[in-house]
Amino acid sequence: MNQLKRHEIFSRWRADNPHPTTELEYSSPFELLIAVLLSAQSTDVGVNKATRKLYPVANTPEAILQLGIEKLKSYVKTIGLYNTKAENIIKTCQILVDQHQSIVPDNREALEALPGVGRKTANVVLNTAFGHPTMAVDTHIFRVGNRTRIAPGKNVLEVEKKLLKVIPKEFLVDAHHWMILHGRYVCTARKPKCGSCLIEDLCEFKEKTEIGCE
Known part of the structure; x- marks a missing residue:
């Protein structure tokens, strides 16, 4: 061609x-990151159904950490591989709090260092949240x-x-x-x-x- x-x-x-834009529903880079983490091998529709209930309760790293792994799982249990995804989200939130002042980094290296974040997820966040041409x-x-x-x-x-x-x-x-x-x-x-x-x-x-x- x-x-x-x-x-x-x-x-x-x-x-x-x-x-x-993406069909995932989000109102901050953090909400987008969590939605993309949940979306692997799942539909955007299914992820949106879960996050519509989760985000009003917890939509920051601190709030999700306070929620804890078991309560987090109860919000995302309709999504495939939810056990692993919930564990990765908790670990990611801890790293964001400890290393990034609770702010989602806008560079590939830092994003790919987060649990569950591969090249594709990093590219989505860099493009959709930060306008990078990825x-x-x-x-x-x-x-x-x-x-x-x-x-x-x-x-x-x-x-x-x-x-x-x-x-x-x-x-x-x-x-x-x-x-x-x-x-x-x-x-x-x-x-x-x-x-x-x-x-x-x-x-x-x-x-x-x-x-x-x-």
């Missing part, structure tokens, strides 16, 4: 959705990058590096959200809705379908 096509793809996404490659972005040929790669890191290299700079801060939403609702895994896709004429997927959005 050439750069003219890429520019047109992101131009269309921007025109359709000028201010994209690419958090999840299954949706990996699929869209490969299927459209915007940035084909054999693994998530390869796709991430390629996207950072080929996406025009004016689109980089929002690109991660446009690609996730496109993969979640249009370029779906089993039955991509090519028939009603904004970028169908630009996409290089060879097995296009006639399916449109219902």
Whole structure:
């Protein structure tokens, strides 16, 4: 795929959705961090249901530590892998209090040192909370990058590096959200809705379908 096509793809996404953001509900970098920690192998809808009950009770590192592990688990038990996630959240809150004055750091090294925070989670927080031009490659972005040929790669890191290299700079801060939403609702895994896709004429997927959005 050439750069003219890429520019047109992101131009269309921007025109359709000028201010994209995550579907996770949050009102501070800390709330976003906790939501992203909970979201691994879970849906944003499921995470939002849990945090709507948790955050009014505890939405700071100190408040969650005061809540304690067992009460925290009672709020997140509807989420997959909740035991491990709750333990990581408690440990993360302790580190934030002890080492970062209870403030979520806005640099990758410090974020990735937090329990349960990998490269993808750090990228989401850096991009969504702090406006860094990072690419958090999840299954949706990996699929869209490969299927459209915007940035084909054999693994998530390869796709991430390629996207950072080929996406025009004016689109980089929002690109991660446009690609996730496109993969979640249009370029779906089993039955991509090519028939009603904004970028169908630009996409290089060879097995296009006639399916449109219902």
